[in-house]
Amino acid sequence: MRVFLAALLSCAMTPGSAATFTPSDDAQSADMRTRAEITNYEHTSTSDDVVRVIKGLAATSPLVHTESFGKTEEGRDLPLMVISDPKVTTPAAARKLGRPLVFVQANIHAGEVEGKEAMLMLARRIVSGDLKPMSRQLVFLIAPNYNADGNEKVTPMNRSAQNGPVGGVGTRENSKGLDLNRDYMKLDSAEARSLVGLMNKWDPHVAVDLHTTNGSYHGYHLTYSPILNPNADPRLIEFTRSRMLAPITQAMLKSHNWRTYYYGNFSPEDGSGRESARIDPANPGNVTWRTFDHRPRFGNNYVGLRNRIAILSEAYSYLDFKGRVEVTEDFVHEIYKSVAANAKQIMTLTAQADRVLTAANSATPELGVDIQIAALGEKVDILVGDVTKQLNPNSNREMLVMAPMAVPVAMKDYGIFVATRSLAMPRGWVIPRNLTPRLTAALERLRWHGVRMQELAADAQLAVQRFSITDFSKQERVFQGRQEVRLKGTYDKAQLTVQAGSIYIPANQPLARLAFYLLEPESDDSLVTWNIIEEGIASGQTYPIYRVAGAAPLRLK
Numbered sequence: 001m002r003v004f005l006a007a008l009l010s011c012a013m014t015p016g017s018a019a020t021f022t023p024s025d026d027a028q029s030a031d032m033r034t035r036a037e038i039t040n041y042e043h044t045s046t047s048d049d050v051v052r053v054i055k056g057l058a059a060t061s062p063l064v065h066t067e068s069f070g071k072t073e074e075g076r077d078l079p080l081m082v083i084s085d086p087k088v089t090t091p092a093a094a095r096k097l098g099r100p101l102v103f104v105q106a107n108i109h110a111g112e113v114e115g116k117e118a119m120l121m122l123a124r125r126i127v128s129g130d131l132k133p134m135s136r137q138l139v140f141l142i143a144p145n146y147n148a149d150g151n152e153k154v155t156p157m158n159r160s161a162q163n164g165p166v167g168g169v170g171t172r173e174n175s176k177g178l179d180l181n182r183d184y185m186k187l188d189s190a191e192a193r194s195l196v197g198l199m200n201k202w203d204p205h206v207a208v209d210l211h212t213t214n215g216s217y218h219g220y221h222l223t224y225s226p227i228l229n230p231n232a233d234p235r236l237i238e239f240t241r242s243r244m245l246a247p248i249t250q251a252m253l254k255s256h257n258w259r260t261y262y263y264g265n266f267s268p269e270d271g272s273g274r275e276s277a278r279i280d281p282a283n284p285g286n287v288t289w290r291t292f293d294h295r296p297r298f299g300n301n302y303v304g305l306r307n308r309i310a311i312l313s314e315a316y317s318y319l320d321f322k323g324r325v326e327v328t329e330d331f332v333h334e335i336y337k338s339v340a341a342n343a344k345q346i347m348t349l350t351a352q353a354d355r356v357l358t359a360a361n362s363a364t365p366e367l368g369v370d371i372q373i374a375a376l377g378e379k380v381d382i383l384v385g386d387v388t389k390q391l392n393p394n395s396n397r398e399m400l401v402m403a404p405m406a407v408p409v410a411m412k413d414y415g416i417f418v419a420t421r422s423l424a425m426p427r428g429w430v431i432p433r434n435l436t437p438r439l440t441a442a443l444e445r446l447r448w449h450g451v452r453m454q455e456l457a458a459d460a461q462l463a464v465q466r467f468s469i470t471d472f473s474k475q476e477r478v479f480q481g482r483q484e485v486r487l488k489g490t491y492d493k494a495q496l497t498v499q500a501g502s503i504y505i506p507a508n509q510p511l512a513r514l515a516f517y518l519l520e521p522e523s524d525d526s527l528v529t530w531n532i533i534e535e536g537i538a539s540g541q542t543y544p545i546y547r548v549a550g551a552a553p554l555r556l557k
């Protein structure tokens with residue numbers, strides 16, 4: 001410990017101030033400032049800086065539990081802080097407190113670094129500052145450095161148009177070139193498997209994911225998104241919008257003077273692509289505001305299919321680095337206040353979302369297999385902004401700097417997604433024993449996701465729906481190491497004898513919405529989409545997972 005502290009202090013402090021260091025008093029002398037604070041926001045924290053601050057907090061506070069929630073591809077530990085009063089070290093102890101667990105992750109894209117800085121600063125405030133009273137209202141779970149490998153690959157050439165830090169940032173992808181915010185369903189990266197493991201273990205009620213956006217030149221300091229997938233429990237989406245994000249937006253303006261709104265980019269009415277980043281407010285044309293994507297490969301949508309509240313945060317890339325750290329810190333603080341104020345309802349809503357699919361007599365919902373973006377009612381005022389340019393001497397490239405302009409322009413807000421074709425949730429899914437060998441990789445994924453499966457103990461007569469593939473399309477383009485597949489086809493009904501040893505995946509489990517998305521052949525983000533179910537997937541073939549239609553008198557192991 002002493003060696004560690006001496007080493008860090010030698011680089012963190014000036015020689016003059018280092019003289020005040022007393023080796024016998026490790027905890028009090030630990031420097032718990034971020035690299036951003038130490039360098040006047042010219043640099044971002046390294047993985048060692050993050051660990052230094054976390055260790056300092058754990059050493060000085062009785063409220064902080066730390067653990068590693070997994071390893072990166074390069075073998076780095078993924079740090080998690082759990083902060084509450086009283087301190088908890090296990091999920092069972094956290095549940096026993098009867099309060100919401102709020103999980104915030106930062107740095108999934110390691111070029112988007114302000115969330116990492118903001119969360120270390122917020123953790124300090126929770127542990128020993130103005131937010132300490134909240135440690136008796138919430139259980140804070142903080143993972144400040146999710147893409148820890150990408151975080152170490154710092155160069156000022158990464159995201160060079162971003163308005164600092166001028167010393168550079170890490171890479172978007174992990175060390176294998178994978179975008180972790182496209183990996184939630186296929187789980188190809190060690191990091192994504194670790195994160196899903198954290199969700200299975202701690203099961204937070206609310207999950208917040210911190211980013212930076214470099215899209216259109218709008219007038220917001222930060223934009224955000226709730227769950228966008230309409231297959232999530234609609235009450236969770238509605239609650240997040242009206243009871244959380246609406247008042248948070250007001251508070252961000254009134255208490256902090258930050259302009260915030262739903263995430264979007266300027267786009268032509270027909271959605272044919274991105275309008276130029278710059279809009280002339282005097283002559284905006286037929287421009288619309290358009291959000292991103294409903295698919296659960298994105299974290300906010302994935303969390304939604306797990307029946308939990310999700311909020312994506314996107315600080316504006318052209319606001320200066322210090323401003324981005326501050327706006328992110330204020331946004332997360334307001335989320336914490338909102339969760340504390342709505343604690344009971346959040347816990348009730350998430351528990352109800354789990355029960356909808358487990359209650360024996362409840363009407364099972366229909367879930368979408370074709371999903372489209374849609375506009376919210378009337379036009380809304382979107383703030384149009386602009387940027388100027390400034391040279392970064394470290395990269396010799398121009399950074400874009402947010403201009404003071406923020407002019408409201410009325411436009412349609414394509415901010416939601418709706419199902420245009422739906423299927424009833426089946427009773428469950430069955431994989432006949434003779435087909436399970438070709439589904440080994442799929443079964444492994446289902447286990448990683450925490451989906452409950454059972455083995456048939458005896459042969460059973462089942463009424464099933466089978467899907468015959470009539471159309472198989474595979475993208476030429478390799479995306480994230482895979483070639484995306486979509487299937488079309490027709491269903492038939494059959495009475496089958498399914499052998500002992502077959503796998504049954506019941507829909508009466510909390511993760512049924514996620515199971516539906518992973519397993520249904522017509523889903524747009526399934527195990528077929530990502531070539532994880534591949535063998536025997538072709539036109540004219542029968543899909544190897546059957547929907548169980550009627551009551552199933554199964555003897556399960």
Ligand SMILES: [Zn+2]
Binds near residue numbers: 109112211212
């Ligand atoms: Zn991002």
